Amino acid sequence: MTHKIAILGASGYTGAELVRLIATHPTMEITALSADRKAGMTMGAVFPHLRHLTLPTLVRIEEIDFADVDLVFCALPHATSQEVIAGLPRHLKVVDLSADFRLRDPVEYEKWYGKPHAAPELQKEAVYGLTEFYRDEIRGARLVAGTGCNAATGQYAIRPLIEAAVIDLDEIVIDLKAAVSGAGRSLKENLLHAELSEGYQAYAAGGTHRHLGEFDQEFSKAAGRPVQVQFTPHLIPANRGILATVYLRGDAAAVHDALAKAYENETFIKVLPMGEHPSTKHVRGSNFVHIGVVADRLPGRVMVIAALDNLTKGSSGQALQNANLMLGGEETAGLMLAPVFP
Template sequence: MTKTCDVAILGASGYTGAELVRLIATHPGMRIKALTADRKAGQSYAEVFPHLRHLDLPRLTTIGELDTGGIDLAFCALPHATSQEVIAGLPRDLKVVDLSADFRLKDPAVYEKWYGHPHLALDLQAEAVYGLTEFYRDEIKGTRLCAGTGCNAATGLYGLLPLLRAGVIDPDDIIIDLATGVSGAGRSPKEGSLHAEVSEGYHAYNVAKHRHLAEFDQEFSKAAGRKVEVTFVPHLLPQNRGILATIYVRGEGEAVHKALTEAYAGEPFLVVLPYGEAPATRHVRGSNFVHLGVIPDRRPGRVMVFSTLDNLTKGSSGQALQNANLMLGLPETMGLMAAPLFP
């Protein structure tokens, strides 16, 4: 018999909170015992997310009203700069998976540079484990605090980390051209996320200054054993979910494909497509899967690597659940093997 673990979701009124509820609702080893959302405290979850009205869920409360007694793990789906203070106030024996940016960067000076203010929980920052599951599985199993990756960052990291580790590409010539759905901007009202601002259009944003560059710098440099800085241009897609990264590198196509295939052999959620095939966001929508493709350029020595995932699932809430399974001693894939939604 699988043990049942009681969990709380802090910040349950956002997109990632709702995605966590959707996934955990059919998880045989977890039970939702508390949901917080300060601005919507007192409401039923059905009032906030009518598509989940069939579930028997606790009413939303404020974080101040949260009773952590009996809770085995808390998912923190709060905005960055909020999570660090909230998590610092939680019991030190409570396991936490944080979905914000607050604990992703190991160097406090780098965090302050990219986020514009000092970190307020340096002891927690030092102990947090970066939540890219397939690369930090053993560390995640033993940690109390797991820091979920950025969704854009995860998409690029899955396509490049094995190649840098294997030394099959030039680390000084990497371009990540990435397109992402609107839900990555969160649920809070923003002018740039309005339907009239997004539909029927396609544009680059945060060029040369996107905060996920800090994660790329940290993880790529670690993998290569030397400083690596990539060119990264994110674009906003007029769709709700999904990220597709087209990555341009110098290398040999078959060697690149072999490195990815060998790195992800046996990984339940990482699918390397046949050589010469490119993936599509619609083939991973609503799932915890990542599809990767490799196509050689017409010019010898240049290769295109493609990586796609659902930003709300494998890029955030699904990744969080995968890591929580490890931290709680549950099977890693539990609650996450549902097929992608199609069409």
């Protein structure tokens, strides 16, 4: 059976990544693509690396006939998805790649995003899209909220350790490096080549990054009590990839064992042998996560290092993995591409 797919916001990086992945999917067909400023253009004109594909022309959302569409990927900007998804036909399954439905509590959403949620009833319905931890709920969901790419990286490194009770919950520090594509495709002065290249800077320091809302929500749920982490992201002059170094208090062997057991049957998450370090180069363009554990010279201290591709496993690959489950298909379909190296 072929499922008909629409992608809203296809002219952004995550939209293009969805097209790239679905192009070889065995049971999905893209029947509609939307854009705002680029409506009327072909995907090949917007993204020349996709010019070999036969795809629908980009149109405005209101021009799409959703009658025969089975699932919609919503790759729109934050705060835009709420109203758009609220107006979609109820028969549609929806995977939202924005931040609009990640936080369950409307008060927390307003705290982190600065405005009241425009679709609180849908917010209650949404399932958090960290696939490996919400697989059963995702299978039966109509609306799945994709995680933040930084939030996904940190959770893959830490969440099993909270559940296994092998770390001190009050001493968690996440030092994360993120590539520039995570900021989207819109023109921004600080992302110009002359501003960004040859540099390396922290941003949203001191507990202001919005993904902290996800960490608070998910880690506290896993622990059964409030958990707050220290988190500082850094912008690096690379196109793709996230590397998180997490500093913890705990026994390194117990930490490695807990991660290995948690992920032993997971296709996309690879725990490296003790002491090995992952690299963003080793997961580039793929849906894989590599996790390494290193004992610190200080007794009782340990580092967990996680790497993933922010556009694939951190966003569009995760979205496709969730869509596969929602449509009753093979979870790995369209996602077994090997990383691109070097």
